[in-house]
Amino acid sequence: MTGTDYTLVIGDKNYSSWSLRPWLALKACGVPFKEERVQLRQADSKAEIFRHSPSGKVPALKTDIGIICDSLAIVEYLAEQHPEAKLWPTDREARAAARSVSAEMHAGFQALRNDMPMDLLSELPMPELSEALENNIRRVVAIWQDTRARFGKIGPFLLGDFTNADAMYAPVATRFRTYGVKLERYGDDGTAGAYVGAIYAMPAMAEWTDGARTEMRERAGV
Known part of the structure; x- marks a missing residue:
């Protein structure tokens, strides 16, 4: 698995705390990834999110095995895929x-x-x-x-x-x-x-x- 296969769907960077979490984890992994942003607080925001995320929420990580929803699930997945980043402590x-x-x-x-x-x-x-x-x-x-x-x-x-x-x-x-x-x-x-x-x-x-x-x-x- 390489980072070039990742696309992270996020909300507005000013407002979306849940989007910030896996974004920082991806940066810590040091792998390239694409961003797709859904503007929040708009009339069509929910419909736009559903285009990317079956949970109807952001963030969502698009990978070669499918879409991973929920911040904690995403950072757990990244820790498994990139053990060298030590996203969980070794101790x-x-x-x-x-x-x-x-x-x-x-x-x-x-x-x-x-x-x-x-x-x-x-x-x-x-x-x-x-x-x-x-x-x-x-x-x-x-x-x-x-x-x-x-x-x-x-x-x-x-x-x-x-x-x-x-x-x-x-x-x-x-x-x-x-x-x-x-x-x-x-x-x-x-x-x-x-x-x-x-x-x-x-x-x-x-x-x-x-x-x-x-x-x-x-x-x-x-």
């Missing part, structure tokens, strides 16, 4: 931790998703802080501090080197910056703030952000 304990926190992000944090949607290029006020939202933020900070303390000595990411766990949490880092979250309020000792900086320092993240700016200019007809 058994670290790998178990990475999978656990990735699954938790995939399945949970509903208040964070609903109340602080991804809006990459904006600076927005914090929404009203419900108990559920505060608990979600506090839990993310705790995950980041725990994984960094246990496994992060060799690099700036959750498990040291970049893994699928970072792909899963990168959109949360953007939310914290968009909404100006005061992480110390949620128990951060500086670890979570530094991790947000590490995500934004990635060349791949800069490339995605540049793409978001281009798309927003296109939307505005500039």
Whole structure:
């Protein structure tokens, strides 16, 4: 399997947190891939997505064996196809931790998703802080501090080197910056703030952000 066989169907880079996740994983694999973007928040968005993805959602990865839907399924597939990228840590304990926190992000944090949607290029006020939202933020900070303390000595990411766990949490880092979250309020000792900086320092993240700016200019007809 070569990366030239991959086409990743994504939503708008400014808004689609789920699209960012496998996009970063593909970049970490270092393989070429094609992008197909479906503009979200349009009258025909759902119909356009169904043209590419049987789930009716983005992202979707087109491969030589068919279409893989869902961010977590895609990054799992990439880890299998490209073991050299070490998208899951080689250490058994670290790998178990990475999978656990990735699954938790995939399945949970509903208040964070609903109340602080991804809006990459904006600076927005914090929404009203419900108990559920505060608990979600506090839990993310705790995950980041725990994984960094246990496994992060060799690099700036959750498990040291970049893994699928970072792909899963990168959109949360953007939310914290968009909404100006005061992480110390949620128990951060500086670890979570530094991790947000590490995500934004990635060349791949800069490339995605540049793409978001281009798309927003296109939307505005500039």
